[in-house]
């Protein structure tokens with residue numbers, strides 16, 4: 001005859017358990033380069049996107065002095081509204097570290113993150129986000145709202161804005177100007 005099972009006692013997870021998970025992660029490696037150095041790498045990615053006919057937005061994830069994830073916008077070629085530069089760079093960084101937590105990583109992106117990417121940044125526990133141009137139509141890192149520093153979420157990130165803002169913004173304005181010119185030429189034919 002089966003023994004009656006003991007009622008399960010509610011388990012109280014000690015508060016330090018959360019801390020112990022984090023304590024296994026080594027201390028944040030320091031970067032010896034200024035933010036502009038890494039933003040230039042994100043700009044390189046944006047230019048690759050442009051060469052593919054994509055809106056030029058690029059991102060890199062940096063751990064210490066190492067780029068562990070790169071990405072550029074691939075929305076048109078992938079036919080995927082989620083193929084933003086940040087999403088691609090985050091996935092590559094997680095594969096590199098074999099971890100979904102990117103606790104000591106910094107993400108550099110040429111354009112202020114949209115709500116989807118800001119969500120992915122929070123979910124990946126990225127420590128610091130550095131962006132170039134602000135996005136008045138979708139920016140969720142301070143312009144329309146600030147999802148990266150929402151105190152009700154379980155994670156907030158440091159945010160630095162306006163790094164190489166002119167270069168990052170010009171990539172976009174030039175791209176859209178050229179696009180308009182091409183359309184005008186086609187209409188004129």
Ligand SMILES: [Zn+2]
Nearest residue numbers: 084114116117
């Ligand atoms: Zn996005």
